[in-house]
Amino acid sequence: MKTPIFIVINPHCHQGEGWKRWKHIRSQVLDRLPSAKEIVTENTEELSQQLDGIFSTNEASCIVSAGGDGSVHLVANAILQHEQPSRHVLGAIGLGSSNDFLKPFQSFIQKLPVRINTSSHVLRDVGEVRYIDKNGVKQKKYFIINASIGVTAEGNWNFNNPGKTLKWLKKINTGAAITYTALSTIFSYRNKPVTIRFNGEETTMAVSNINILKIPFVSGSLHYRQNILPDDGLLGLNICRDMKRMELIQTLMQLEKGKFAVNEKRISTFTQKIQMLSPIPVIFECDGETTESTDIEVSVKQQAINVLDA
Ligand SMILES: Nc1ncnc2c1ncn2[C@@H]1O[C@H](COP(=O)(O)OP(=O)(O)OP(=O)(O)O)[C@@H](O)[C@H]1O
Known part of the structure; x- marks a missing residue:
């Protein structure tokens, strides 16, 4: 090169x-x-x-x-x-x-x-997020791994703004710090009323968690076994609704093994676009970086960025 x-x-x-x-x-x-x-x-x-x-x-x-x-x-x-x-x-x-x-x-x-293989590179998809920020201004950003709202997003916010215990744990053991953050977030989390539009449907639901994936690895060892390709023009959409704490903990433990079985409280699908509207600002996360909004639209931009081969 x-x-x-x-x-x-x-x-x-x-x-x-x-x-x-x-x-x-x-x-x-x-x-x-x-x-x-x-x-x-x-x-x-x-x-x-x-x-x-x-x-x-x-x-x-x-x-x-x-x-x-x-x-x-x-x-x-x-x-x-x-x-x-x-x-x-x-x-x-x-x-x-x-x-x-x-x-x-x-x-x-x-x-x-x-x-860092500079002799070849590939085009990969990214997620494009358009949202209204807390000052009412329209913003746009991209994610290359995944985005979320709900428990994952609040967990990321807590991880990025640690208290004393978490600061100490982060220094000595990242895995333990992630587990501690996940559990303490689940214990303080309240489901959020969000209106969601995707694949031609509109639903208002009590959102426990939404993971929008371009890469199926969420954090540490948590992952989905969803077949998302780097350049397929699709986003993996995984929703948990109306969940109680124990159900969230169970979901977390299953995601450690990559399992996410669909049931009446879990949706797993693919989409190209999802819109989320909330009466109060919700934390949303892109590649681990968090911000707040009441109006978030996520779409896929196919083959948008050149990435070096491994
Ligand atoms: N190039 C940079 N130089 C200095 N600070 C940066 C840079 N890039 C990002 N940051 C800041 O450093 C923080 C931590 O960086 P980063 O997320 O890359 O590390 P990490 O949290 O250890 O990794 P991971 O996200 O893989 O767990 C970011 O949230 C950002 O605020």
């Missing part, structure tokens, strides 16, 4: 372990990408400035995100918001705690999953 390659490193991912992980694999990554330029960003503002600098040259580029899912989400969004997204290619080095974007893992450097 003749296009310039940039590796954008988030040193603070994985509770600050990101930098240590990067130093551990740095020389092997640079052996494979000798012309790459390393860019370390301390925060998201610096990341946007650096990406603006890359785009301002008007040259095609390959941008490899070295971080977790939040990092690769931001780089993907910057590419997709660019006027010519097809000129840029996204790569990834999984320094994060979950690295769902890279699942199922295919290629590793020192046990860390990577997609």
Whole structure:
């Protein structure tokens, strides 16, 4: 690949372990990408400035995100918001705690999953989210892994805004921190009345959880065995309604094994578009990053982003 390659490193991912992980694999990554330029960003503002600098040259580029899912989400969004997204290619080095974007893992450097094969790339679908923000302004963003409202979204919000116990757990054991967050979120969660439109139907229901998938891995070891292909122009839609705490815990335990059997409280289907309207702001999540809205429309954008092979 003749296009310039940039590796954008988030040193603070994985509770600050990101930098240590990067130093551990740095020389092997640079052996494979000798012309790459390393860019370390301390925060998201610096990341946007650096990406603006890359785009301002008007040259095609390959941008490899070295971080977790939040990092690769931001780089993907910057590419997709660019006027010519097809000129840029996204790569990834999984320094994060979950690295769902890279699942199922295919290629590793020192046990860390990577997609840095610059000799070939593929076009992948993304989810496009249009929503009204808390100031009443229309916004648009993209997800490359999945999006949700309900328990998963609130769990992500709690995970990103930890109290003392969770902060400590996140430092010592990510798996335990995810389980703790999931259980404490389920215990405080109340089902939300949401009007949902998808596949020509409209229903108002008490939503326990909605996962909208482009990649069937939700967080840690939770996953759906839904056959979603990276470029099939479809989103996996999995809804839990009217659930009590024990039913949510049961669902969570089954998702550890990839099981999601459909019943009167569970819907599992495919769609290209889903609209969700709520009388009060609900937390929704895209690739682990959370925000609030009362009006959210999610659609698929087929083959929208170039991604390096593993
Ligand atoms: N390039 C970057 N430089 C600095 N900070 C970043 C960058 N990208 C993202 N961030 C911030 O760091 C936070 C954590 O990053 P990220 O989600 O990549 O790591 P993680 O949470 O350890 O990984 P995972 O999502 O795989 O569990 C993000 O929520 C975002 O606010």
